[in-house]
Amino acid sequence: MSSVVPDRVVLDPRFAPPFPQAALPVLRNPQLRKNVAHAIDVIQGKRGKLVAEKTDWQALRTAASAIRSHALENLGAYLEQFEERCTAAGGIVHWAADAGEARSIILDLVRHENANEVIKIKTMTSAEIQLNPFLEANGVNVFETDLAEIILQLGEEEPSHIVVPALHVNRSQVREIFARRMGLKNLSDDPKELTNAARTYLRQKFLTIPTAIGGANSLIAETGSVAVVESEGNGRMCLTLPRTLITLAGIEKVIPRFQDLEVILQLLARSATGERMNPYTSLWTGVMPGDGPQEFHVVLLDNGRSSILAKPKQRQTLKCIRCAACMNACPVYRQTGGHAYGSVYPGPIGAILTPQLMNMEHAQSLPFASSLCGACYEVCPVKINIPEVLLELRSQVVNQERRQAGRIFDPLYLGLRIANFLFAGAGRFHAAQGLGRIGARLFTRKDGWIHSLPSVGAKWTQTRDLRGLPPQNFHEWWAARRKEAK
Amino acid sequence: MRASLFITCYNDTLFPETGRAVVSLLERLGVELEFNSQQTCCGQMHANTGFRREAFAQAKRFIHIYRDAETVVAPSSSCVAMMRDQYPGLIEELGDEALRKEFEALLPRVYELSEFLIDRLGMEDVGSYFPHRVAYHASCHGVRALHLGERPYRLLAKVRGLELVPIPNADRCCGFGGTFSVKNAEVSSAMLAAKLQDVVSTRAEYCTALDNSCLMHLGGAMHRQYVGMKTIHLAEILASSEADNERFPVEAIR
Numbered sequence: 001m002s003s004v005v006p007d008r009v010v011l012d013p014r015f016a017p018p019f020p021q022a023a024l025p026v027l028r029n030p031q032l033r034k035n036v037a038h039a040i041d042v043i044q045g046k047r048g049k050l051v052a053e054k055t056d057w058q059a060l061r062t063a064a065s066a067i068r069s070h071a072l073e074n075l076g077a078y079l080e081q082f083e084e085r086c087t088a089a090g091g092i093v094h095w096a097a098d099a100g101e102a103r104s105i106i107l108d109l110v111r112h113e114n115a116n117e118v119i120k121i122k123t124m125t126s127a128e129i130q131l132n133p134f135l136e137a138n139g140v141n142v143f144e145t146d147l148a149e150i151i152l153q154l155g156e157e158e159p160s161h162i163v164v165p166a167l168h169v170n171r172s173q174v175r176e177i178f179a180r181r182m183g184l185k186n187l188s189d190d191p192k193e194l195t196n197a198a199r200t201y202l203r204q205k206f207l208t209i210p211t212a213i214g215g216a217n218s219l220i221a222e223t224g225s226v227a228v229v230e231s232e233g234n235g236r237m238c239l240t241l242p243r244t245l246i247t248l249a250g251i252e253k254v255i256p257r258f259q260d261l262e263v264i265l266q267l268l269a270r271s272a273t274g275e276r277m278n279p280y281t282s283l284w285t286g287v288m289p290g291d292g293p294q295e296f297h298v299v300l301l302d303n304g305r306s307s308i309l310a311k312p313k314q315r316q317t318l319k320c321i322r323c324a325a326c327m328n329a330c331p332v333y334r335q336t337g338g339h340a341y342g343s344v345y346p347g348p349i350g351a352i353l354t355p356q357l358m359n360m361e362h363a364q365s366l367p368f369a370s371s372l373c374g375a376c377y378e379v380c381p382v383k384i385n386i387p388e389v390l391l392e393l394r395s396q397v398v399n400q401e402r403r404q405a406g407r408i409f410d411p412l413y414l415g416l417r418i419a420n421f422l423f424a425g426a427g428r429f430h431a432a433q434g435l436g437r438i439g440a441r442l443f444t445r446k447d448g449w450i451h452s453l454p455s456v457g458a459k460w461t462q463t464r465d466l467r468g469l470p471p472q473n474f475h476e477w478w479a480a481r482r483k484e485a486k
Numbered sequence: 487m488r489a490s491l492f493i494t495c496y497n498d499t500l501f502p503e504t505g506r507a508v509v510s511l512l513e514r515l516g517v518e519l520e521f522n523s524q525q526t527c528c529g530q531m532h533a534n535t536g537f538r539r540e541a542f543a544q545a546k547r548f549i550h551i552y553r554d555a556e557t558v559v560a561p562s563s564s565c566v567a568m569m570r571d572q573y574p575g576l577i578e579e580l581g582d583e584a585l586r587k588e589f590e591a592l593l594p595r596v597y598e599l600s601e602f603l604i605d606r607l608g609m610e611d612v613g614s615y616f617p618h619r620v621a622y623h624a625s626c627h628g629v630r631a632l633h634l635g636e637r638p639y640r641l642l643a644k645v646r647g648l649e650l651v652p653i654p655n656a657d658r659c660c661g662f663g664g665t666f667s668v669k670n671a672e673v674s675s676a677m678l679a680a681k682l683q684d685v686v687s688t689r690a691e692y693c694t695a696l697d698n699s700c701l702m703h704l705g706g707a708m709h710r711q712y713v714g715m716k717t718i719h720l721a722e723i724l725a726s727s728e729a730d731n732e733r734f735p736v737e738a739i740r
Binding site: 340377396460 | 497532537538662678
């Protein structure tokens with residue numbers, strides 16, 4: 001069957017402006033920055049307390065890292081095992097090489113149901129493949145059921161976080177969206193009233209729409225089971241009420257044994273929402289006659305993952321369990337929130353995952369959207385060394401760019417090339433220091449400071465001064481002192 | 487005790503007073519200090535900006551220059567972090583077995599200044615006198631790459647006359663990040679503004695750190711905004727002593 005391409009997409013890295021540019025409007029938005037910082041402080045505070053009480057936290061991280069690495073190194077075998085066990089239990093497994101394939105598989109399944117409406121569990125992978133706009137363009141009405149996703153869908157907002165996608169929206173903004181879209185003129189911003197409005201809206205969907213699309217936190221190879229963790233119970237509704245359930249999951253989600261969940265779940269809830277355990281953990285295996293969905297499909301999505309897996313230095317990216325601890329800890333994300341990343345995966349993990357999913361053809365500014373402070377690596381429950389991958393990707397981007405003719409006179413490239421030449425010998429380095437000192441005099445004011453520089457230097461002096469160059473370098477002082485001593 | 491000073495390229499060029507302070511401090515403690523005039527840069531700037539080919543050359547050069555040194559001390563945690571975190575990967579990529587051996591022999595002898603004082607010399611009280619209210623900025627590389635932990639605080643606690651005030655959100659980055667500060671200048675400035683707010687809230691006279699890079703960032707904003715606070719490398723505080731007639735002349739330097 002034919003399908004239509006949507007005209008509106010959400011946070012597509014192919015069309016997003018580079019990070020430094022995309023960050024500008026956000027930096028000028030005090031409401032958004034306050035919302036982001038407040039939400040992060042709450043989660044971070046809760047996480048910090050729970051991690052501190054867990055004496056085996058580092059051991060758990062080590063175990064989780066080993067489980068995820070082992071699963072990735074044997075990914076093919078575990079995926080086949082999952083397929084076999086899931087199929088044996090009555091599930092139907094589909095393999096999608098890329099986003100387009102996954103979208104058509106899902107559309108075909110929905111059409112096969114004669115469904116023009118679907119309910120959805122919050123699923124990052126579906127956002128990655130731009131599933132909602134695609135289904136909508138093809139006549140399928142999609143109803144998100146995660147509270148935050150409802151806020152975004154009704155408010156036509158874009159997600160800014162992978163666990164709390166509406167963290168940039170505050171309570172009064174939610175009130176405005178609900179009042180407008182649900183026709184509730186007298187709605188107040190009391191959380192109880194807002195929740196009730198969402199509940200009324202959702203109940204009707206749960207009870208009338210028999211097709212659900214969801215994701216997976218883990219696929220368990222040993223049993224062919226799927227695990228979904230959530231806070232609200234709306235996911236549980238989607239997983240149990242409908243007749244047909246379609247699960248879209250990245251191939252990296254597989255873990256070997258049922259027992260491995262023990263490690264993952266302890267880390268995930270604490271890292272993601274600062275809870276000892278998430279309120280709802282749903283686990284199911286295939287189809288159970290007379291109970292729950294009677295048709296169950298799993299769409300296993302590659303979409304660039306196997307090419308990441310093939311690169312040993314970058315492979316660790318796929319260990320991610322999507323807890324978002326890295327973005328909560330990130331000082332860059334704290335200032336910009338998620339939208340500046342131009343990807344459904346923002347923050348440090350997004351900065352390494354997005355360009356790789358794009359085969360390094362888009363989102364090349366993201367690996368540079370980090371001060372390399374290392375906070376992400378410190379909190380990562382599966383020990384992804386994000387700074388290490390950032391550096392690897394930076395090097396790949398530079399290797400792409402340094403061949404481009406336009407970069408020859410790019411001041412940063414020029415500067416780094418010259419610096420490299422100078423650092424190759426102390427004589428040239430010292431001579432350049434001397435020339436630099438003379439040159440800097442042009443820009444140094446009477447107070448001994450530089451307030452304004454041209455070119456790339458202007459990027460520094462737009463918000464900071466720079467002390468003028470000292471009259472004597474250290475090595476000169478050392479040499480003079482040695483001479484005196486003799 | 488002999489030690490070779492790796493001053494680092496930007497300290498040599500921009501912050502010679504830090505180098506002079508390290509010399510004054512370590513010589514006072516009886517260390518026989520050497521300075522290899524062939525030194526330039528460890529390669530951090532190139533490696534962190536994605537110029538790995540260039541970083542290879544500088545890493546090699548560093549290892550060759552210091553292979554015979556008894557101990558290397560550097561007043562910069564990010565440069566030492568470069569050697570510990572990035573050199574192994576660079577050398578592996580180069581596949582140079584001889585270089586790897588040289589590097590592995592050298593690395594345990596490379597110390598950041600506070601490590602050198604506490605771990606190598608076993609000293610906390612280095613006889614310093616600095617009668618000022620001081621806030622210590624724990625740089626990211628010091629905290630998360632070198633795991634300096636309590637070392638700088640232990641050193642500061644023994645400085646006579648010094649009143650140490652904690653900076654809120656101490657482990658949060660100041661936004662410098664090397665070329666990040668110009669490639670993402672606006673975001674870097676937003677991070678700096680947040681950090682500066684925390685630093686200024688201490689009402690300290692001086693903000694100190696083990697990295698002049700962070701201090702250049704913070705100090706640049708302090709100067710621009712007429713904030714009544716100055717930045718000073720920890721080496722300069724430790725070098726100041728009341729016994730010494732040539733008390734390290736802080737005011738003359740900055």
